Amino acid sequence: xENSKSIPILYEGEGSLIQPIDLNAFRELNRKKNKKLESxxxxxxxxxxxFLKDGDYIGFELYGTVRAPMSLTRAIIRxxxxxxxxxxxxxxxxxxxxxxxxxxxxxxxxIGLEVFGVSGNVRRRVESGxxxxxxxxxxxxxxxxxxxxxxxxxxxATKCMLGSxxxxxxxxxxxxxxxxxxxxxxxxxxxxxxxFIHVNRADKYGNCQIDGISGFAFEMSRACKKLIISAExxxxxxxxxxxxxxxxxxxYLVDGVVHAPxxxxxxxxxxxHEKDVDHYNMYLEKxxxxxxxxxxxxxxxxxxxxxxxxxxxxxxxxxxxxxx
Amino acid sequence: MNTEYNPSELxxxxxxxxxxxxxxxxxxxxxxxxxxxxxxxMHAPNLITVFEFGGTGAILEKLPLAVGxxxxxxxxxxxxxxxxxxxxxxxxxxxxxxxGGAQIDAYGNLNSTAIGDVLKPNVRLPGSGGANDVxxxxxxxxxxxxxxxxxxxEKIDFITTPGFIDGSGARxxxxxxxxxxxxxxxxxxxxxxxxxxxxxxxxxxxxxxxTVEEVKDxxxxxILIADNVxxxxxxxxxxxxxxREKVDPDGLYR
Numbered sequence: 001x002e003n004s005k006s007i008p009i010l011y012e013g014e015g016s017l018i019q020p021i022d023l024n025a026f027r028e029l030n031r032k033k034n035k036k037l038e039s040x041x042x043x044x045x046x047x048x049x050x051f052l053k054d055g056d057y058i059g060f061e062l063y064g065t066v067r068a069p070m071s072l073t074r075a076i077i078r079x080x081x082x083x084x085x086x087x088x089x090x091x092x093x094x095x096x097x098x099x100x101x102x103x104x105x106x107x108x109x110x111i112g113l114e115v116f117g118v119s120g121n122v123r124r125r126v127e128s129g130x131x132x133x134x135x136x137x138x139x140x141x142x143x144x145x146x147x148x149x150x151x152x153x154x155x156x157a158t159k160c161m162l163g164s165x166x167x168x169x170x171x172x173x174x175x176x177x178x179x180x181x182x183x184x185x186x187x188x189x190x191x192x193x194x195x196f197i198h199v200n201r202a203d204k205y206g207n208c209q210i211d212g213i214s215g216f217a218f219e220m221s222r223a224c225k226k227l228i229i230s231a232e233x234x235x236x237x238x239x240x241x242x243x244x245x246x247x248x249x250x251x252y253l254v255d256g257v258v259h260a261p262x263x264x265x266x267x268x269x270x271x272x273h274e275k276d277v278d279h280y281n282m283y284l285e286k287x288x289x290x291x292x293x294x295x296x297x298x299x300x301x302x303x304x305x306x307x308x309x310x311x312x313x314x315x316x317x318x319x320x321x322x323x324x
Numbered sequence: 325m326n327t328e329y330n331p332s333e334l335x336x337x338x339x340x341x342x343x344x345x346x347x348x349x350x351x352x353x354x355x356x357x358x359x360x361x362x363x364x365x366m367h368a369p370n371l372i373t374v375f376e377f378g379g380t381g382a383i384l385e386k387l388p389l390a391v392g393x394x395x396x397x398x399x400x401x402x403x404x405x406x407x408x409x410x411x412x413x414x415x416x417x418x419x420x421x422x423x424g425g426a427q428i429d430a431y432g433n434l435n436s437t438a439i440g441d442v443l444k445p446n447v448r449l450p451g452s453g454g455a456n457d458v459x460x461x462x463x464x465x466x467x468x469x470x471x472x473x474x475x476x477x478e479k480i481d482f483i484t485t486p487g488f489i490d491g492s493g494a495r496x497x498x499x500x501x502x503x504x505x506x507x508x509x510x511x512x513x514x515x516x517x518x519x520x521x522x523x524x525x526x527x528x529x530x531x532x533x534x535t536v537e538e539v540k541d542x543x544x545x546x547i548l549i550a551d552n553v554x555x556x557x558x559x560x561x562x563x564x565x566x567x568r569e570k571v572d573p574d575g576l577y578r
Contacts, residue, residue: 139452143410144407165442183498213377
């Protein structure tokens, strides 16, 4: 293209592109994805064993302690796999992964404890350099990066982040809009190696329903090379077919389906259970120090073989009291 | 009823009074949730609350404790997702946005990313989250801050969320939507706006018992003082009654 016809880059963020954009490879992969209606039911351990490897770029949905795929997160920590790169829009699951020191690079938007403030795990891992590369984004920007990948395009334009150090430490680029002349930040598409989402209901093939707000499940589920679902409840495909408008994630996006009631514990799950406030308050104390966090991980993750063992440890009385 | 009030209750009332009826407010965790709920029950029954991860028009019967909380779509009019909400803000649909941070400067720029050099931080903070998006796209932002010299600084360590950047016209020059930006800063000492020409922070009203000197002494930059600085009314009996009995019956902020 002639120079006079190209759009000049007015500004480039200093941050690196942690996950390279390869949309043609993504198209090839999507072409080959299994479209058969075959059961993908498996355990957390099988899913992590089959689909996750060292160094993968991973992401989680939703936010805070809400609908977080914690049973899969604990399986990841127990698996011994490590050195992950992360889309850092998650909170409780990411906090545990940082506590276990499994993250090396982060596309960072928010990792903290919301009303309870700064996370001890984030502080220890980022300030020490255990996490060696941090690139800044906003919540909308990171989600729109998934959206770009979901659309199959290499970038999406936004008015967010302009004029900030968040932009400076991102990997976005600023151009003048060829239609209006205004400045726009271009956000590079983000394709996850493996995504993890917890849903209210799924059938054995991976058709998923989510009750209430859907966060960024729609966009993220379509921006994954591999997608592992955990579901509060496994339902018949007939029930999926009775209300197809409720399917937010169709089966062909999904690689593994794990039946995991209370998967978001100690967080909450809409229409299923409340947050375990007592346990979370204990966690808030433990995460303040490395020693406390290690004790927590030993007792509540490493020393338990699987999700059922965790549920047994919590006990039916407690779990019943959390049911909505 | 006990008409004594604590600092949080005062901040909640001050923030609540700023919000107009028939508008939309992007609500963050904590004090903004209580302020919006109080405003709905005092003077703004048609204030629509918008929560980042998809809850619009919820009835805040129980206080949400997080922006993705089930309570953010309690009896709501719409439960969608973050793209729907952020895109609404980007196309000009959301009037007020609430912000907070570890540091603020005279132009209302906010830092919630890192204390010290971001590449080798003394304290790694939680990051932008939705703050940058709110500060970029909502029409009028309201920052709620604790007021001292460590927070009100001449130069903050990192601009997570742009205010007026370095003065008049800077937001537009950076490409941000025109006629947007910081509107008020509400602190334990008073309420501040931004002077039209310089876009610098200006004291417009003091909280009960606070002096102009106290504000100056606790601000790390030269603060403008409005010609007629008024005193904010303390929380009224009605405000306190609604706040304590309806908005926050469990006393989380008492």
